[in-house]
Amino acid sequence: MLADAVPLYPLYALLFRAHGLSDAEISALLAVWSLTSVVAEVPTGALADRFSRTGSMAAGGVAQALAYVLWTALPGFPAFAAGFVLWGIGGTLVSGAVEAWLYDSLVDLGEPERFRRIYGRLDACELLAQVPAAVGATVLLPLGGFELVGWVSVATCLGAAVLAARLPESSRGGTEADSAGEPDAAGEPDAAAGGSDEAGSPASVVSGEPAESGYVATLRSGIATAVRTPGVRTAVIAVALLTSFDNIEEYFGLLAEDWHVPPNWVPLAILGIPLSGAAGALLAGRVRDTWVTPLLLTGVALLALAHLWARPAGLALVAGFYALYRAVLVVAESRLQDRIAAGARATVTSIAGVGTELAGLVLFAAWAIGGLPAALVLATVIALAVTPGMRSRNPSRPRAVR
Template identity: 50%
Template sequence: MVVWALLADAVPLYPLYALLFTATGLSVAEISALFAIWSAVAVLTEVPSGALADRFSRRSCLAAAGFLQAAAYTAWVLMPGFPGFALGFVLWGFGGSLASGAKEALLYDGLAAAGAQEHYARVAGRVAAMELVAQIPVAAAATWLFSAGGFGLVGWVSVGTCAAAGVVAAALPEPPRYGGDEDIGYLATLRSGVAEVFRSPGVGAVAAAAALLAAFDAIEEYFPLLVSDWGVAAAAVPLATLPIVLGGTAGAALGGAARLLPRWGLGVLLGVATAFLAVAAEAAHPAGVIAVAVFYGGYRAVLVAVDARLQERIASRSRATVTSVAGLGTEIATFGAYAAWAAGGVSWLVVAGVVIAAALPRLLR
């Protein structure tokens, strides 16, 4: 699973695809329309794809996610233009939904089959850390590949890494479900998973906590803007944000330790981390990147711990569906994070972090 995470995020197109769109001649409105298509597909397919994983195969869904993303970038390379880009975002959006929920279910039930489910937070933290680590070599690789062969070479290498992730996912062992009848139909599986969120004691509240926390990760999109506003030259921004990535990586890797904290301890940890973000924003100095790194490390540790609490409360037969319901909540709440930034920049996100930290102990009861 760790190898899968590295390949799935080692995509050199990530830091360049917005430039690909502009180089192709797309307008700002057309680029915004592409992102809207991507978001709409993710919202519409999030929960149905989770039920697919529960009814049929989590491993197959995770593998299909890689192959669909590879197909998306193939469309971008072969059909550069709005129709090709839109098709790519439809494929990528659906692929991302297939992975959401299936990844957590496959990992948790795999550990449970080995009698090691208590190690989920530690292992999931390693997987999350690897997803962040992949960003470091990808930035350098993207620069070199673009210099050597332009967007075409970057695109084909991205196709290869996504397809490789699909191959690795297809080789993962898939344990049997437990705790219910696995032979019910797709619609019954979907209804059962959604019902568990609202009817099973404690599941809905923890799912809400997981959704809000994951949506808060939208702040990652603004780290380059934050550093740039502090006077860092544009060419140095990728290097300047590296400590933040390393901080998040360390925090995710320590998610297993954070899982041992009581629910109020997780709230305190997130509150303290958010205080570092507030200090950085107030200082408005390049050195503030260290404080942001501390914030991001604490936040990622809490995110892993809350995900572990959610998985512990879900029945195996509905694990991917329930996790996807939380993912849908994340997709919706993320729009709130974007609105908070538009309204007041990082200061409003600090307020959001404080509110979430205060709500955690009650939601995790």
């Protein structure tokens, strides 16, 4: 909650414009941010697997804080660009490490089946954090301008980094099934498990090798797991496709304005959408894997009805779509974590993050070409495409825990 309750979040575009940046320059900055995420995602995921998940999360908070220090102390295009590089690296340090730390910590407790429910709570916190972020921005900006907002954002990120550093580090042991090389859905030994392969097994990367060779082995092992293991590969694709569609939230404000909501009321009018998403994430623990495609198609139908209605009240249907979508997203993430061995968990999750960034470009292109109708077609295709990734691996076999 603290990591996402950053008062600069709803204001940084206004900060850029206040310092004379054009729309083209702002778009260029966002491109720098996205490109940094694509380049750094997998290498930082391997760092978390090789060294420390909690250390990676803490370093991510520090990097993001340094970005806001640059923005606040030296506002201007060069500092904004450098800040986005730092923020992009900070985000990738956290991405993958959080999911890996949570899942393996639950394995240490002998309760990996709780991941879906607790990850749903985490997802809900990230959405609910938009409320204190908006309130903080509204209160701080009149009191001290962008400078006060910036320094409070620095403090928020550093506070989150301190809390992350104090979390107990999880082990990388995984489950007995993982260690034994449990067959995947295709009946082949799971390369994500303890068996060795050409890329090096997860077991080898936590041994007493030199740091460089250990890191390279971890990176190669994670990539091999994501690419070569059928069950993991389909789950990675499902998570990447589903998460990429979350970029649609960037257009909620535009939809509200198109549907005759007065501009000054738009922020309040769309506030219920992330709150509904938080409710959906909290309820994800009750959702069965076989419900994923029907729920997502139902959400798409609600979004289509809202488009046909095109009135302010249609935002309630958008909120219904978002609740179902966020529930499905939590289920997809939990299925992915179930299939990854502990030693490669952050790396593989980061590979899914790269897929998310790249697939998100498809949504942007679809919206540019055909607006919401084109996005609805894309959502339908995604709903049908992710079905294989949601199939449980050996559903009749209980997962033994060490």
